[in-house]
Amino acid sequence: MSERKKLIIIGMGETACLAYEYFTHDSEYEVVAFAVEGAYYTQPTFYDLPVCRLEEIQTHYPPNKFTAFVALSSGRLNRDRTKLYLSLKEKGYQLASYVSSKAFVWHNVKIGENCFILENNTLQPFVEVGNNVILWSGNHIGHRSKILDHCFITSHVVISGFCTVGEYSFLGVNSAIADNTTLAKDNFIGMGAVINKNTDENTIYTGNPAQPSKLSAKKFCKVKES
Template sequence: MSNKLLIIGASGHGKVIADIALKMDKWQEIAFLDDDQNLNTIMGLEVIGVSDMAYKVINKYDIFVGIGNNTIRKKILEKLESLGANIPILIHPSAVVGEKVSFGVGTVVMAGSVINCCTSIGKGCVINTGSTIDHDNKIGDFIHISPGAHLAGTVTVGQGTWLGISSVISNNISIASNCQIGAGAVVVKDITESGIYIGVPARRIK
């Protein structure tokens, strides 16, 4: 682990990542990379270059991908992994994490989230503000669980899925990979086909 952290992405999601990193108080230096070359400082932290610079400094920094889009985050994180980058896990100090909970690299757990015991969460995931994940969940890689989403016990979510804000997943449900679950949707039966799902109960629209 380095005492310096580099965050790829300086927009809204990246700023929340930086805020969590500051509150964790583990790094002496935190900086951003962003492809908008008009950016100089964000939240008092320097923007020191464009995104591709990360691949050239992997021995000097811990590197975190602060991009909300699942597909883009996956592409960058997997390249960083292949080059041997040290990719941390960020957990806001106010989050509640139970016993026997595991995380893959590059995952962030944001303020007010609750993750109960015996849950596994993959790499490159976003567990967003105030979301709850109950016991024995299996959350795949590169999943975004939006603010206020709630997952009951023994839920399985496939890779690359996006759970919208305030969505609700009932207990013992499986959701396929690469799904989008709309804001406020309620999932009460297994989703076996990738697509977009909305409503109460959730139904596939695309």
């Protein structure tokens, strides 16, 4: 068995705990440390592994020897995770992706970096998943659909064939997207919402059939609007 790749998990919240479990027991990576921004540094060890300040990560774990994974959830419409993802890229790190051995991923599916694809996901032929995308458990991604960068798909979401999910979008549990539908950038799709036509940018959609909210998605998720 070849030596496992050394991985630093960025974060110490629940997503980081789950990342540790999945990478440790179902991947080619060995988690060797955690890192957090200095303002959130509260303890020197976590899971009996060292914790370093993100500002010092290059000194302790240089990018030519270690890989990183940013383990944050969907805070501020995925901006929190994206901020650290871009920071690690600028520091020269390769970002690992986790794809569960219990997910169905067709051979020609394309998956970017810093993705977290959990069990019982179905990714059909010609699907494309961008960078920094989380697919929680039990979703269906239909053939030739594209999920663009920095999205969060919760659980039991159905994205039908030939769809596009715009950057930074969040899709709630049991939501469904009809064939040939494009979700615009910065969409917040509520739990159980059914989207059967193209959407507008920076918009919350709820209901069946889904209707837009008067409150913008960025305002709801506390993202500064330009």
